[in-house]
Amino acid sequence: MPDLLQVTGVSKQYVSVKAVDNLSFNVKQGEIFALLGPNGAGKSSLVRMLVGFTYPDSGAIAVNIDGQAHQSIPHQSLGYLPEDRGLYAEKTVQQNLLYFAKLRGVEKNAALVQIESWLTQFDLSDRAHERLKSLSKGNQQKVQLISAVLHNPKVVLLDEPFSGLDPINQEKVVVFLEALKAQGMTVILSAHQMAMVEKLADRMLLMNHGQAVLYGTLAEIKQDVGVGIDITVSFSEATNYAELNLGNYRVACTQLSQNKIKFELSNSSELNLLLADLSKSTTLQGIETKTMDLHQLYLKAIESHQGKVQSQESAHVL
Incomplete structure (x- = not known):
């Protein structure tokens, strides 16, 4: 594109x-x-x-x-x-939308067709002739969204x-x-x-x-961030990390219970190697993997950048 x-x-x-x-x-x-x-x-x-x-x-x-x-x-x-x-709180939903369509140069009949289509999609078609102030905040938000796109x-x-x-x-x-x-x-x-x-x-x-x-x-x-992966491994009997004879991975381990271990891989490229080693265990029962979602990435990135900014500001003061 x-x-x-x-x-x-x-x-x-x-x-x-x-x-x-x-x-x-x-x-x-x-x-x-x-x-x-x-x-x-x-x-x-x-x-x-x-x-x-x-x-x-x-x-x-x-x-x-x-x-x-x-x-x-x-x-x-x-x-x-x-x-x-x-x-405009005192105007109806349709009056509001027709007004904004007119401001954008949309002909009235064409605007009415567009308005009906979008109101139907947002389950508001039966409220077209009600005053805006009678709608919940969420429904008013939907009307505002529609007003932004009536002119295509x-x-x-x-x-x-x-x-x-x-x-x-x-x-x-x-x-x-x-x-x-x-x-x-x-x-x-x-x-x-x-x-x-x-x-x-x-x-x-x-x-x-x-x-x-x-x-x-x-x-x-x-x-870019180098997102790691959390792996939770279940075994059919009591097992600890030392018994698994795994390779030299960049991994943090947490014993969650006698038969459950959590691995935190800092490098996702090692995932397949670790899984291959884990699969050799005769008591392996299940594996769950989880990567960072956007929310976690956001927090990690902002925290890291905030630290850099503060370091730069401190250096500038000195």
Whole structure:
């Protein structure tokens, strides 16, 4: 897929705070791309530059829409769900959506067809003529999501699309975003729900202190981090690690019970060798393997980067 967005060496300074620090990444056309990071990581500052609200102090942003070059995502090509929602509580669901469709230049009859389709998908078709304020926070969130895509934008930028939703409705948003991708839209989302991101995102960028900490597909990130594997092994009788006569692996062992041992491999490349050695045991009963999920990767990477930043700050003071 060609690049829709290319960010090269972008920095943004606010007085004494460097919100974005020499950041480079790309977003491919038609993919779901996740922007991750703790509060204050620089995500909002980056988004403001992507949509043209502010401009980089240095570096470049290049956007390619239908062969046309831009320095930010064009307004007419953008569907945007901001952090601060902007619906009208006294108006009905349909009135809200028709208003936003009109702002985007969508003809009324075409908008009504789109509205009915999306409301049906979100189980809200029977509430189209109710005032927005009568809906739960989660249902209002779904209306806001619909308002961002009624004009069939090329790029959809969503800030916390899962906020305020229960697990069932989070899954509906997953289906919604997959439908946008299937229609050829490029989706850029910022979220703290790592399980949803892991399920959805083709690629991701993890930021901290304005810098790129991790970047790529989940598989690429795991490879870069050097993710280990936890292996829990059960035996039919009491067994300890010393009795297994295993090779020289980079592994930490924990005796969970008389017949159960947990191995923590620091290098996943040794997994097959370890499993082959374990399989030689005549009392082997079962093996369970578990790798780090995105949530665990996120915590590990942020903790590591935080330590580096603090070391740099201490060195600078000295």
